[in-house]
Amino acid sequence: MPGQTEFSRTLGIDVPLICGAMYPCSNPELVAAVSEAGGIGIVQPLSLSYVHGYDFREGLQYIRRLTRKPIGVNLIIERSSKKYLRRVHEWLDIALEEEVPFLVTALGNPRWVVERAGHAGVTVYHDVTNRKWAEKALDGGVDGFICVNNRAGGHAGELSTEALLDAIGPLGKPMICAGGIGAPEDFAACLEAGYVGAQLGTRFIASRECSAHADYKQAILNAGENDVVLTEKISGVPVSVIRTAYIERIGTHASGFAKWMLRGRKTRHWMRLFYTLQSLWKLKQAATHGTRYQDYFQAGRSVEHINRIQPAGEVVAEFAAALHNG
Numbered sequence: 397m398p399g400q401t402e403f404s405r406t407l408g409i410d411v412p413l414i415c416g417a418m419y420p421c422s423n424p425e426l427v428a429a430v431s432e433a434g435g436i437g438i439v440q441p442l443s444l445s446y447v448h449g450y451d452f453r454e455g456l457q458y459i460r461r462l463t464r465k466p467i468g469v470n471l472i473i474e475r476s477s478k479k480y481l482r483r484v485h486e487w488l489d490i491a492l493e494e495e496v497p498f499l500v501t502a503l504g505n506p507r508w509v510v511e512r513a514g515h516a517g518v519t520v521y522h523d524v525t526n527r528k529w530a531e532k533a534l535d536g537g538v539d540g541f542i543c544v545n546n547r548a549g550g551h552a553g554e555l556s557t558e559a560l561l562d563a564i565g566p567l568g569k570p571m572i573c574a575g576g577i578g579a580p581e582d583f584a585a586c587l588e589a590g591y592v593g594a595q596l597g598t599r600f601i602a603s604r605e606c607s608a609h610a611d612y613k614q615a616i617l618n619a620g621e622n623d624v625v626l627t628e629k630i631s632g633v634p635v636s637v638i639r640t641a642y643i644e645r646i647g648t649h650a651s652g653f654a655k656w657m658l659r660g661r662k663t664r665h666w667m668r669l670f671y672t673l674q675s676l677w678k679l680k681q682a683a684t685h686g687t688r689y690q691d692y693f694q695a696g697r698s699v700e701h702i703n704r705i706q707p708a709g710e711v712v713a714e715f716a717a718a719l720h721n722g
Contacts, residue, residue, distance in 0.1 A: 399411065399412065399587070399716060399719030399720060400412070401570075401587065401592040401593060402570050402592050403540065403570050403572065403592040403593040404592075404593065406519055406539075407436060407466050407497060407498055407519060408466060408497075409431075409434060409435060409436050409465070409466055410434030410435075410716070411433075411434040411435045411712055411715065411716045411719075412435075412572075412587070412592060412593030412594070413430075413434075413435035413436070413583065413593060413594055413595075413596065413712055413715055413716070414435065414436055414437075414438060414468070414542075414572060414574075414593060414594070414595040414596065415427065415430035415435060415436070415437040415438060415595075415596060415597070415600045415708070416438055416470075416500075416542075416574065416595040416596060416597040416600075417438040417439065417440035417443070417468075417469075417470030417500060418440060418443065418549075418550070418597050418600075418601065418694075419440050419442055419443045419447070420443050420446075420447040420608075421443065421597075421600075421601050421606055421607070421608050421612075422437075422438065422439060422440040422443040422444065423443070423447075423448050423605075423606065423607040424439075424444065424448065424450065424455055424458050424459045424462065425462065425605045425607070426600060426603065426605040426606045426607070426708060427439055427459055427467055428459045428462035428463040428467070429462075429463075429603075429605040429707070429708035429709055430600065430708050430709075430712060431463045431465040431466060431467050432462070432463040432465055432709065433708060433709035433711075433712035433713065434465075434712055434713075434716065435712045435715075436465075436466055436467060436468055436498060437459075437467050437468070438467070438468040438469065438470050438498075438500055439455070439456065439459065439467060439468065439469045439470065439496075440470050441469065441470070441471075441483075441487045448607070452486075452487055452490055453490045453493075453494065456469075456490065456491070456494045456496065457494070460494070466497050466498060467496060467497075467498070468496065468497070468498035468499060468500055469487065469491045469496050469498075469499055469500070470499075470500045470501075470502065471484055471487060471488060471499060471500070471501050471502070471509060472484070472501075472502045472503055472504075473501050473502070473503060473504035473505070473506060473508075473509060474502075474503035474504045488509060488512060488513075492512065492513065492516050492518065495516075496518070497517075497518055497519060498518065498519050498520075498521075499513055499518055499519070499520045499521075500520075500521050500522070500523065500542055501520060501521075501522045501523070501533075501538070502522070502523040503523070505532065505536050506520060506522050506533055506536040506537075506538055507535075507536035507537060510536055510537040510538060511537070514537070519539045519540075520537075520538050520539050521538060521539060521540040521541060521542050521570075521572065522536070522538040522540075522541060522542065523541075523542045523544055523574075524541045524542065524543060524544065524564065525543075525544050525545075525553030525554065525555065525560075526553065526554070526555060526560075526563065526564075527563040527564055527567075530543075530563075530564045530567055530569075531567070534567055534569065538569070539569065539570070540569045540570035540571065540572065540592070541564060541567075541569055541570070541571050541572065542572045542574050542595055543557075543560040543561075543564060543571050543572060543573060543574060543591070544574045544575055545557045545560055545573070545574065545575035545576060546575065547575040547576025547621075547696055547697040547698065548574055548575025548576065548597070548636060548696045548697075549575070549597050549598045549624075549636045549694050549695045549696030549698075550597065550635055550636060550694050550696075551634070551635055551636075552575060552626065552634065552635070552636045552696070553575070557573055557575070557576070557586060557589070557591075558589070560573075561589060561590055561591065565590060570592040570593075571590070571591050571592060572591060572592065572593045572594060572595050573586040573589075573591040573593070573594045573595070574594070574595035574597075575595075575696055575697070575698075576696055576697045576698050577594050577595075577596055577599070577698055578596075578598065578599050578696075578698030578699065578700060578701030578702045579698075579701040580714050580715045580717065580718035581718055582594075582698075582701070583715045583718055583719070584718040584719055587719065594715075596698070596711075597696060598616060598695045598696045598698045598699060598702065599698055599702055599711060600708055600711065601613065601616060601695070602616045602617060602702050602704075602705050602706070603705060603706055603707060603708040603711060604705060604706065604707045604708070605707065605708045606708075612693050613705055615638050615640070615693045615695070616638070616693070616695055616699050616702055617702060617703060617704070617705070619638050619639075619695065619699040620699065620700050621697040621698075621699060621700040623638055623639050623699065624636050624637070624638060624639070624695055624696065624697050624699060625637060625638075625639045625643065627643065635694065636694065636695065636696055636697075637692060637693055637694050637695065638693045638694075638695045638699070640693065642692070643692075
């Protein structure tokens with residue numbers, strides 16, 4: 397089949413296109429719609445439970461009723477909290493029991509996930525932003541990399557798509573391009589360059605199946621790439637959001653005390669945890685209540701090419717067609 401890559405063949409999907417895990421926007425219907433259309437949707441556990449109200453296992457089973465095609469689960473494995481890490485272990489247990497074939501890990505050392513997943517024949521890719529973290533993930537035994545570039549939404553990287561390919565390509569593992577892909581021709585170009593697939597987030601927020609508030613979707617349609625800015629006030633590290641009146645008012649840089657805490661080797665994890673716990677509520681409210689709350693809309697520079705709200709399946713079909721036409 398035209399457009400097949402090592403990644404799509406391994407997972408048995410038609411199109412090497414991922415709907416990335418998004419807090420708070422990864423609702424079950426969106427995840428299922430992308431998978432059903434031939435790509436693969438990724439479940440974000442906190443989004444599934446905290447935002448959309450599902451017990452994790454019941455949420456996975458609900459998605460399975462919507463599609464029998466492959467789905468994935470995202471696991472953020474940073475050891476910032478023992479309580480949270482216990483939950484990650486529980487999510488992994490359930491994902492394996494429910495026969496989820498694909499895991500995307502982020503932060504931390506993925507070795508323990510790889511060891512558990514490998515026994516079940518599950519594929520594991522790890523989020524990376526540079527060669528250093530890719531080498532650590534490679535040592536952990538991952539099957540491939542989600543290469544987050546400087547055009548991504550959420551926690552963006554610092555390197556371009558080309559620089560990541562040059563830096564990480566020699567490690568010899570499959571690479572997924574994550575960030576800045578809003579048009580089918582962008583998708584075709586990243587595969588032609590050497591990536592085995594692409595991960596989209598912002599493009600799928602502007603879809604009919606995404607449960608994000610209409611104000612959030614409209615902000616994406618209205619924005620150009622220069623309207624996307626980096627703020628430290630969500631998690632203590634730069635996060636890509638759409639510049640709104642609210643963002644202009646509160647600023648994008650950490651305060652003096654927070655900046656001091658973030659510089660300390662022992663204190664930075666506590667400061668990031670504080671920011672994250674505070675922002676989980678803000679992001680949830682913004683996504684569900686729109687401009688009636690605070691305009692905290694995460695998005696990548698792919699907004700430049702997004703000008704209409706479409707069914708997720710239509711997005712997948714248009715991107716797949718770009719590969720076939722090429």
